[in-house]
Amino acid sequence: MPHSAVSDRARDRTHALFIVCVLAAAGMVIAVLAAAPSRVSARELLGDPRTPGDAAFIASHRGGAATAPENTLPAIAAALAGGFDYVEVDVALTFDRHPVLMHDATVDRTTDGHGRIAELTLAEVRALDAGSWFDPRYAGTRVPTLEEFLDALAPSGGRAIVELKGEWDAAAVGSAVAGVTARDLEDRVALASFDARTLALAAAASDVVSRLLILKHVPTDVVSAVAEAGARGVVVSRKAVLARPEIVDQLHAADARVVVYTLNRDAHWDAVTALGVDGIVTDDPHTLSEWQRAYAGSD
DSSP states (O other): OHHHHHHHHHHHHHHHHHHHHHHHHHHHHHHHHHHSOOOOOHHHHHOSOOOTTOOOEEEETTTTTTTSOTTSHHHHHHHHHTTOSEEEEEEEEOTTOOEEEOOSSBSTTTSSOOSBGGGSOHHHHHTSOOSTTTOGGGTTOOOOBHHHHHHHHGGGTOEEEEEEOSOOOHHHHHHHHHHHHHTTOTTTEEEEESOHHHHHHHHHHOSSSEEEEEESSOOTTHHHHHHHHTOSEEEEEHHHHHHOTHHHHHHHHTTOEEEEEOOOSHHHHHHHHTTTOSEEEESOHHHHHHHHHHHHHTO
């Protein structure tokens, strides 16, 4: 009997210790989950889904491309100062895998240089004049890096749609995501791409930073395409959404948003606003803003 009592006490102590360990482990898991940021919702990032006639948010195309050289810091500053909902920029990789703001595959149109961005080093790109082509006042303006853009965005309170041009590798995507995260911009920046693999790499790098799928043509099952990409919505061409207007309601029902690019005429703004799209990318955000005020006043 004494031996049995000792064994029972030992078992009780072991059981109690086991419970303490389980509770401690559970507490650690809860603490980690509580500390980890949750994924930014479509509503937090892009607002409530619009209904037909509602004003869409305005995304200033390539920075403030109407008032300063596109995808440069002066253009970014102009867009942010204008108070538009979003600034949209394009980011491409140099030969040595540094992300810089550039739309075209070559530097020929928007700098005094020549050649493909993917074949030029960061130092070579940074040596180019990216302003004189637009206006002599901007002579000497440099092609900014993604880091410089994020540094400008962070204190402004503004939001951004960042298009990752071409195909990105895991290291480059991870670096871009880290730049967003380091500046606490997870709820203010959406990474967008035509390339599903690039979006998949962004998802692997962070389940918090939002993604948008860019579409020139709408797939048959666009809702499934967005879900598979883990995206918060689509950035789609005007022609595509007008050909398939039902996708606006379909995506809204799936809690996804619809952004249309790149519209610069009131007839185009009117057509997509009537469908209830959520965002419009434009080269002329000032005029679009005025048009929206007039449109609302005409009701």
